[in-house]
Amino acid sequence: MRIVEHPILDFQRGEKVTFYFDGQPVEGYTEETIAAALHAAGIRVLGHSPELHRPRGLFCAIGNCSSCLMVVNGEPNVRVCVEKVQPGMKVETQKGKGCLR
Amino acid sequence: MKQTEILVVGGGPAGLCAASAAAELGADVLILERDSKPGGQLVKQTHKFFGSKKQYAGDRGIQIGDFLLEQVESNPKVEVWPDATCLGIYEDGVVTAEKDDKHIKIKPERIIIATGAAEKALMFPNNDLPGIYGAGAVQTLMNVAGVVPGKRVLMVGAGNIGLIVSYQLLQAGVEVAAVIEAAPHIGGYLVHASKIRRAGVPILTSHTVKEAYGNDTLEGAIICRLDEKWQPIPGTEQDIKADVMCLAVGLSPLTELCWQAGCKMKYIAELSGHVPVRNEYLETTRPGLYVAGDVSGVEEASSAMVEGRLAGISAALSLGYGKDKAPQLQAEALAELKELRSGPTGEKIMNGIMKLLGKEGAAC
Amino acid sequence: MLIKTGIPTPEDLEKVYPSEERMLKGPVAIIECFQKIPCNPCTEACKQGAILPMKDINDIPEMDFEKCNGCGVCISRCPGLAIFIVDRSYSEKEAIVRIPYEFVPLPEVGQKVVGLNRAGEELGTFEVKKVQSGGKKNMTYTVWLAVPQELCMEVRNIRLGGVTHGE
Numbered sequence: 001m002r003i004v005e006h007p008i009l010d011f012q013r014g015e016k017v018t019f020y021f022d023g024q025p026v027e028g029y030t031e032e033t034i035a036a037a038l039h040a041a042g043i044r045v046l047g048h049s050p051e052l053h054r055p056r057g058l059f060c061a062i063g064n065c066s067s068c069l070m071v072v073n074g075e076p077n078v079r080v081c082v083e084k085v086q087p088g089m090k091v092e093t094q095k096g097k098g099c100l101r
Numbered sequence: 102m103k104q105t106e107i108l109v110v111g112g113g114p115a116g117l118c119a120a121s122a123a124a125e126l127g128a129d130v131l132i133l134e135r136d137s138k139p140g141g142q143l144v145k146q147t148h149k150f151f152g153s154k155k156q157y158a159g160d161r162g163i164q165i166g167d168f169l170l171e172q173v174e175s176n177p178k179v180e181v182w183p184d185a186t187c188l189g190i191y192e193d194g195v196v197t198a199e200k201d202d203k204h205i206k207i208k209p210e211r212i213i214i215a216t217g218a219a220e221k222a223l224m225f226p227n228n229d230l231p232g233i234y235g236a237g238a239v240q241t242l243m244n245v246a247g248v249v250p251g252k253r254v255l256m257v258g259a260g261n262i263g264l265i266v267s268y269q270l271l272q273a274g275v276e277v278a279a280v281i282e283a284a285p286h287i288g289g290y291l292v293h294a295s296k297i298r299r300a301g302v303p304i305l306t307s308h309t310v311k312e313a314y315g316n317d318t319l320e321g322a323i324i325c326r327l328d329e330k331w332q333p334i335p336g337t338e339q340d341i342k343a344d345v346m347c348l349a350v351g352l353s354p355l356t357e358l359c360w361q362a363g364c365k366m367k368y369i370a371e372l373s374g375h376v377p378v379r380n381e382y383l384e385t386t387r388p389g390l391y392v393a394g395d396v397s398g399v400e401e402a403s404s405a406m407v408e409g410r411l412a413g414i415s416a417a418l419s420l421g422y423g424k425d426k427a428p429q430l431q432a433e434a435l436a437e438l439k440e441l442r443s444g445p446t447g448e449k450i451m452n453g454i455m456k457l458l459g460k461e462g463a464a465c
Numbered sequence: 466m467l468i469k470t471g472i473p474t475p476e477d478l479e480k481v482y483p484s485e486e487r488m489l490k491g492p493v494a495i496i497e498c499f500q501k502i503p504c505n506p507c508t509e510a511c512k513q514g515a516i517l518p519m520k521d522i523n524d525i526p527e528m529d530f531e532k533c534n535g536c537g538v539c540i541s542r543c544p545g546l547a548i549f550i551v552d553r554s555y556s557e558k559e560a561i562v563r564i565p566y567e568f569v570p571l572p573e574v575g576q577k578v579v580g581l582n583r584a585g586e587e588l589g590t591f592e593v594k595k596v597q598s599g600g601k602k603n604m605t606y607t608v609w610l611a612v613p614q615e616l617c618m619e620v621r622n623i624r625l626g627g628v629t630h631g632e
Contacts, residue, residue: 151503
């Protein structure tokens with residue numbers, strides 16, 4: 001959910017665009033990170049751990065921790081907490097360590 | 102190869118203040134900032150800052166961030182590179198960075214590392230469930246992106262970050278189930294605690310998370326009380342339904358570059374971990390390499406700004422700039438730091454710095 | 466205990482209250498700040514000289530209640546939102562409590578809102594008499610609430626329906 005009214009802040013979200021999460025269309029804004037747009041759509045599982053296949057989500061949101069790695073336009077290990085949304089982008093849940101195609 | 106007199110790594114409160122101070126004395130400065138908007142964590146601080154006028158007290162963090170950025174951008178001596186990540190510092194003084202998918206080499210005469218800190222995690226079963234975040238992450242999500250993290254939050258940690266983020270969650274219309282704190286006392290400023298308490302949020306000291314649960318994402322947590330030896334008291338378990346848990350259990354200095362540059366490091370618990378050994382003017386054991394802000398010991402942003410200024414002045418002076426003014430400016434910055442750290446809340450930091458400087462037991 | 470719960474005790478509060486006599490005279494600031502922290506904007510906000518200058522930035526604010534005219538400038542200048550104005554001269558039965566407020570939506574004048582004490586417990590519904598902006602940059606509002614005289618030292622927050630907490 002996006003905040004509509006805030007006592008202190010005014011959000012500049014940029015242009016509304018569509019991108020794809022595991023093939024499904026999701027709405028996002030060009031000034032938002034992929035992680036933020038997915039959260040706004042209620043998507044919190046971003047990947048699965050390499051060994052035990054446990055669900056992985058956002059942890060630090062500023063590019064420190066690598067918990068949010070996803071496959072973006074075929075490229076694995078993208079920190080979606082700091083990568084901005086672009087129209088038509090293909091974002092996929094990452095399973096394990098990911099491999100370069 | 103890009104040449105500059107002073108390279109500042111990190112465009113947060115410390116880095117921006119370091120750049121301004123050095124440029125004002127006449128030095129050429131380049132700032133590397135990995136984010137697209139400099140300001141560091143100030144970009145999400147919607148609350149008013151403490152301190153005095155000299156540290157912009159009464160202004161909100163976001164306003165201070167904008168002001169510091171304007172200050173560097175209006176100074177022709179400062180160049181700001183956003184979306185640029187520093188990768189390494191080499192023996193010959195070359196610094197490498199990634200910008201726009203390109204590998205760039207920089208040759209600075211002085212380096213100021215102001216990389217800040219990272220949020221710590223906490224050990225308990227299922228602590229990796231999506232829905233468990235660093236408190237700062239939730240602050241970024243809510244105050245930068247304008248996205249709420251969920252419906253009901255359990256805040257773990259009653260230091261300043263835990264208390265402030267709880268208040269900001271309420272401002273964003275999100276329910277805060279409780280703030281729990283393992284220590285027997287609230288660690289943050291009590292005025293922050295009172296603000297959320299009078300909004301109806303319980304603060305439970307001597308409490309910790311026993312375990313989290315949920316199917317794929319967080320659904321709740323079992324919390325329990327701790328005895329005076331910090332051991333769980335059986336039978337005191339409570340089930341808190343929450344789809345979000347925020348961990349506000351401290352920060353660790355982001356010191357990778359300091360280690361890599363060969364700075365002598367020392368573990369100082371009061372400063373939140375391993376920090377570079379440095380002198381009073383913030384120069385590390387690698388000559389010409391300075392540190393400022395949380396990377397040299399986790400503290401409030403007010404102190405980070407003053408440390409940045411001190412490092413900037415000192416680096417510029419070492420290059421021969423501001424010989425007449427700089428010593429006075431250094432003395433003023435040192436006096437401000439002393440003042441900010443002089444009260445009971447600054448005691449821990451003072452002890453840590455004394456240990457770091459090898460002056461344990463000396464009068465502050 | 467304040468340091469365990471975030472709720473100031475009667476003993477804490479006693480130290481910062483003006484005399485009964487001063488309270489009855491008219492609006493006066495009450496600074497509910499009990500901890501030594503490096504912070505001094507309140508001393509600079511007060512143009513009456515009622516909030517005394519600090520020797521050390523970590524000092525707890527000290528008031529000269531005789532100099533305070535209840536102007537309320539300090540309310541929105543305190544970064545801790547710890548200052549309130551109480552006016553017991555408002556009417557025989559009611560007092561005005563002025564409260565710093567940073568939430569949406571803003572209450573409207575004449576609206577009945579829930580008054581909360583320092584623990585966030587509901588004390589009743591009270592009428593909003595005035596809503597003052599702290600300015601475009603400051604962004605903290607001051608809400609004037611008419612409460613029964615006997616509750617003027619208890620009501621310290623408001624709630625406009627919406628989210629409730631606790632259990």
